[in-house]
Amino acid sequence: MRSLMPGRRAAQDPAPSRLRYRIQRWMLTPGIRMGLKIGLPLCVMAASAGAFLASEQRRDTVAVFIADTRAAIEERPEFMVNVMAIDGAGPAVAQDIREIVPVRLPDSSFDLDLEEIRAAVAGLDPVKSAEVRIRPGGVLQVDVIERRPAVVWRTRDGLALLDDSGIHVAELGRRSSRGDLPLIAGRGADAHVGEALSILRAARPLDGRLRGLMRIGERRWDVVLDRGQRIQLPAEAPEAALERVLAISEVKDLLERDVAVVDMRLSARPTVRMSENAVQEWWRIRKINGSGQ
């Protein structure tokens, strides 16, 4: 009989041991094979990384190394910004921009927040829009489009320059310093600068006689001429009313006469108010004529 004792198997027996058989079957199981091929290396990597970072000193070393490397790259001369160039702004505005831009040059281009700079520059009153970029050669280029003052607005607080959309551009010390710009006054006038400008265009024939426009009751405009004359315009279609007055004036020399106010507020009933002297004179002439009859 064959020996029943284990451990004396014939050398040429090709049969796998039970353990080897099971291991082979495990290795052929897709989940385990994937686990060994991908999961195990991942685990080992994660474990070794965790073990390395377990000590605070090593963590600091790594952090410092990363910070150093980052700084070394950022401070390379290729990435440094040395100069700021401002285009499209007058000297005063350029000076303001230089003061307001929140960076101290030279600085690394990684540290510059262009969007923040652009917002700061565009926040200035005289600046309509701004564009900020870093030009090759380490130049911080700021392209500015300035607001152009269109009218002078007189308020109780003083004089201000407004652009054609009514946005405040700058304070003005004296009216004579910008004599070329028309004057508007009255509360709420700044919100209707466009309307005022179109009225001023229509009033071009008045030429030297025009003193300015006045916003009445935040509703309508008065054209103020010299000699204290006023043309009261309606809230609707003020340009047409003004042109009508000018046409009458052309034919009848209306504005040349001693008229205090031309009231166009009701277009169906234009009214003329004479000045005090003219009324007295007219009464006197009527009396003479009346008594003469």
Add this chain to the structure above:
Amino acid sequence: MADLYQSQRAMRQMRRAAMQRGVVAVLDVGSSKIACLVLRFDGNGPLSEDNSIGSLAGQSGFRVIGAATTRSRGVQFGEITAMQETERAIRTAVQQAQKMAEVRVDHVIACFSGANPRSYGLDATVDLESQEVTENEVARVLAACEVPDYGVGREVLHAQPVNFALDNRSGLADPRGQIGHELAVDMHMLTVDASTVQNLVRCIQRCDLELAGIASSAYAAGFSALVEDEQELGAACIDMGGGTTSISVFMKKHMIYADAVRMGGDHVTGDISMGLGVPAANAERIKTMCGGVHATGADDRDMIDIGGETGDWEHDRRTVSRAELIGIMRPRVEEILEEVRLRLDAAGFDQMPSQQIVLTGGSSQIMGLDGLASRILGHQVRLGRPLRVHGLPQSATGPGFASAVGLSLFAAHPQDEWWDFDVPVDRHPSNGLKRAMKWFRENW
């Protein structure tokens, strides 16, 4: 009986699960070799345009992706005698096949040849409740078969309905949906020794494998070695293995008889070994290389070195003539074939309309066997090789692999067995809750 019914049904469930997973192993536990094939199922291929059955007889639903053979140990007459040895041999074969297939196999369908198979013909007749034959009626007629007393310690391995008759019409393959009054069935039942089956099941369990089916190798060999018309018209397949020679008779594509002769190629080898006084390994080599059953004049002059390893120079340099070798082999082969003849006669094979005999199995490769067999068994004898299946390596296409290949066909397209039909409703224990639970378990 109910226990067997349940276990066979469980194996069927397992087979279905294996098919769903797509990989199943086929294990032929023979007396001289253990063959393992790993099959991959990828669904039935579409039929060709003209709706013909196509190449490979429509068996193209699977592919062999791993094959391994190992020398069998601890198996005699197709029965396990040393379980540890057999278990190791099975492990070897399975491991090699898995390695080749590069896939893990969990389900195994096994076949074996021994265990004294015995065939029974059963029949039953029932009156139909309604006019139409339903699945339930088929189950009822199958359940009505009177099971003979096949003895203690035996188990039913196959129980297949082979023929249905409705009123006067016989030879119905599928009576369902037909109209009639009386349904009769002929059933073929194959019983084997229970202990052998249990040993095999235990052996496979010890290899961490699940048994998804079990079959007689006579059946499997007939399934693959007989061509379609032979299965249809009637033929006997004789699978000459190492320890046993299995006989299966097919008719109308169903096995109607199976038996086994407990003699095979190993006995021929033993005779040579004894007669010439050489080790069994030498005897096997001589048998394979120079064996035969028909002596001619030239064989007297054809001297064979029979070798030996005793160390005695004279003894180890002996030669025999081929005629002597044939003289040793032929009586044993004749004896086997005579025995087969007896079994076939006992089964009434000579009454069959077609008496084709197909020899297959490893021992059928003996030179001149077909001539000898036709003298003993009848004129219509041919040598059979297994059907070609997809991916089968060249080394596994010999007649020795007939039952392994047949088992793969069996795995892919099992024939209806008795336990594939539900127990008829009136036989159920009338416990409604139990039935509800059963339905729940089967469907979820």
